[in-house]
């Protein structure tokens with residue numbers, strides 16, 4: 001089968017190649033998936049640039065974690081999926097998973113049946129990003145009915161952010177999202193109640209206190225005016241020096257940096273929301289496998305709206 005491989009640590013154009021390697025064989029609790037689309041995430045390009053020094057996430061020269069595709073074989077112990085099922089998932093994360101390939105062996109527990117209302121690009125693009133939002137809101141206690149809660153998403157237009165906006169909205173929250181002004185109409189279409197330009201200090205300072213903050217922005221810190229006693233603040237990127245102390249002094253709780261993990265059960269709930277018409281995935285751009293270098297460079301631009309996806313025939 002064809003697969004993407006990194007020849008070493010470096011720039012995408014220098015170290016990315018397409019290779020022919022042996023087909024994977026699923027273990028007892030795994031299924032073999034013929035891959036149709038793979039979401040490309042910042043972690044894919046950061047780990048390529050950093051190599052095995054990249055914290056707790058396992059480095060492999062064979063990259064990729066997101067996938068959507070069709071089950072073509074099942075391990076003996078798999079009862080939840082059958083050959084022919086359309087599935088999507090975040091495979092093995094934070095262990096290596098090698099999903100940027102024509103075939104991938106994935107633990108059945110990491111997969112769910114894909115929402116039929118989404119195109120395969122959306123199915124493949126969603127898992128890591130939507131599970132990050134899902135797990136962050138769990139950490140913040142924003143689960144179940146969140147009617148009456150105010151939620152601030154820093155970085156509302158990115159892969160994680162645009163899904164976080166919709167998940168919070170689907171739970172009934174009042175959602176405020178930061179993004180550059182050109183992206184405000186898109187965020188309003190996704191359900192954001194208020195949009196704030198992150199370059200406009202006065203607008204940031206005018207955000208009234210919220211119950212939950214999710215920061216998806218590198219070194220993102222919410223404006224202190226948005227914090228009151230008990231505001232749960234979660235980051236997926238880390239806080240800059242001194243920010244935690246200032247936020248705690250303003251009353252913030254939590255202040256954790258969470259890390260997403262594979263979670264097929266949560267993806268089944270995501271699929272139900274999608275097929276109920278309450279969650280969509282914006283595809284910034286889909287690239288064929290042969291253009292995986294350009295796809296990585298698009299992610300590295302930091303300017304995407306929604307998800308960058310790699311498609312396979």
Ligand SMILES: NC(=O)c1ccc[n+]([C@@H]2O[C@H](COP(=O)([O-])OP(=O)(O)OC[C@H]3O[C@@H](n4cnc5c(N)ncnc54)[C@H](OP(=O)(O)O)[C@@H]3O)[C@@H](O)[C@H]2O)c1
Nearest residue numbers: 042132155157158159160180198236258259260302303304
């Ligand atoms: N801890 C975890 O488990 C976990 C999981 C997923 C992702 N992450 C990390 O979280 C970060 C975001 O991931 P992602 O996939 O959402 O990235 P992404 O899709 O590449 O995010 C790009 C978006 O960020 C927006 N943006 C940039 N600077 C901003 C700012 N100061 N304020 C508001 N928006 C801003 C950009 O909007 P403009 O073009 O308008 O600037 C763009 O729409 C990455 O660092 C990633 O590695 C961590």
